[in-house]
Amino acid sequence: MATRIVLIEDETPIRDNVTTLLSLKGYDVESAPNGREGISLAMVSQPDLILCDIMMPEMDGYQVLEAIRSNRSLATVPFIFLTAKTEEADVRRGMISGADDYLTKPFTLESLLLAIESRLQREALRESDLQSRLGELRRTITRMSNHEYNTPLSGILGFVTLLMEHYNEFDQEDSLSMLGMIKTCGLRLKRSLDNLRLMEDLQENPASIQFIKGMSRLDSAVVNHHIRTVNERHDQPIQCQIEMAGAPISISETGLRIVLDELIDNAHKFSDGSNPIRITGRREGDSYRLTIVNRGQPFKPEDIARIAPYVQFDRKSYEQQGSGLGLAIVKKLLEATGNALEIESLPTGETSVTAVFQGVNNG
Template sequence: MATKILYIEDETHIRENTADLLRLHEYAVTTAANGREGISQAMLSPPDLILCDIRMPHLDGYQVLDTIREYRPLATVPFIFLSAKTDEIDVRRGMALGADDYLKKPFTLDSLLLAVESRLQRETLREADLQARVEVLRQTMTRVSNHEYNTPLGGILGFASLMMAHYDEFDREESLSMLAMIKACSLRLKRSLDNLRLMETLQQVKPGQTEYTFFTNGASRIDPDRVQQQIHTLNDRLDASISCQPEVESANIALSDHNLGIILDELLDNAHKFSRGPHPIQITGRQAGLNYQLTIANQGLPFKAEDVARIAPFVQFDRHQYEQQGSGVGLAIVKKLLDLNHGLLSIDSLPAGETSVAIILPLAR
């Protein structure tokens, strides 16, 4: 299939002559006499590359480029300016808006073909790199998801099958113990699915939407009772008794109780998951000027400082070294909620394995 080029030019003879020359070199060229027509054609039939003049009536080339880059299906289409307007400030303006190249009129056919071919080759390489990245992400998601979903599902099916096959052989205490394990596995599976849905919502949320208001408005009170409440919730979900030592000052923070609960749950769950030995999880909270800092520290697996920037769904750290549970979504949710509420996340880890996760949030006014 021939490469599709859209050429937007208001001067008829330049437009048609250039289009004919490109067609002779086996490009499928469509033309537009002005910016509005060019944008419409590009949206109706996305081209592989756009050539555009700058000085045009109604909409100039800069406005065309700005509109094209704002329209997601066309955001990465190679865009080349062809213009006699070649002041450095004009070139910089075009590049700042996302132009890929800039040819000065009059141009030779060879220079035009070279510019077109080089941009198309670069786009081919970009697409190949993107596909490779997508494939790596797909494989990672499959591996992580299989572990994260099949492990609790296997527990549910295993205990349920055991109870059905031997229901008259277990006493009440044994049955309750297995039911507790089924409940814990079910809650873990539900949490994994809920977090996926929440992360998808947080990644798409924008100002003006109802969801944006929900996740960015509100205030709550953090105090020892609120932290203990979240510890009890975590104990119930994990069917465990987590050792924690909270020393939390009471304060009103600019974060809804719903969001506070999510952040506490994810950070406490992570601290428990990566703890080693008998050391309890240390939870400290204090006011610091106009902000409130909450720190959760544990002894166990170290976390590299440079990994903070890599926090994202399905990103696991040192997977080759540690058999981790989790999909990486939890920390990504915490980071996104903090970003939405003017908060900060920092992680400090010593080689010996002491890791401190600190969040900083504004105090409620």
């Protein structure tokens, strides 16, 4: 299929000549005499490249470029200015606005073709790199999903099969124990799926952030409640030491539930079990610091900035559980409410994760 080019040029002779010459070279060219028609044409035809004059009546090239770059489907389309303006400030303004190249009138057919081919080649390389990254992301998600979803699902199917095929061989205690394991596996699977939906909502639907805005109270009773909730998803109970000062904090009860659930679960998941998890909460001026400390797998300084969905650290060294969504969700929720997440990890394996809540009052 021929490369599609949209040409936006108000001077008829230039528009007709460029259209004819590029068509003879095998390009599929559509042209528009002004910026408004050019934008509409680009939205309909979805071109591979846009050529646009700067000095046009009503709507100049800079305004066209701004509109193109603000359109999601056209934002990455290569954009070349055709203009008689040669001042350095004009060139800089075009590049800052997002233009890919700048061809000064009068130009030759050779220089025009060279500019077009250069930009198309760069776009092809960018697209190839993007596809490679997407392929790696898909493989990462598939690998994590197989572990995160299939592990509890295998547990559920295994215990159900055992109970169905040998139900008369187990006493009540054994049966209840297996049913408890089925519940544990089911809760873990539900949490994984809930986090997947929550992260998608937070990334795709800004309005969904509203549910975490508000005030709630944080104290030892609230923390203990969430420890019990997390315990239901794990085979081994969580050992914790809690030292909390109660305070109202700037996040809704729903938001606080998610933050506590994820941070406690994360600490338990990566703890080596040699020491209890320490949970402390204290005021510092008009802020409140909730800190959860565990000893186990350390965070490297460079990994802290890489917290994101489907990112795991030292996968080859540690058999991790999780999709990387937990901390990414907490970080996004806290930032959306004007709060912050701090992580400090020592080489000895002691990691402190602190949620810093702003605007604490004396209520």
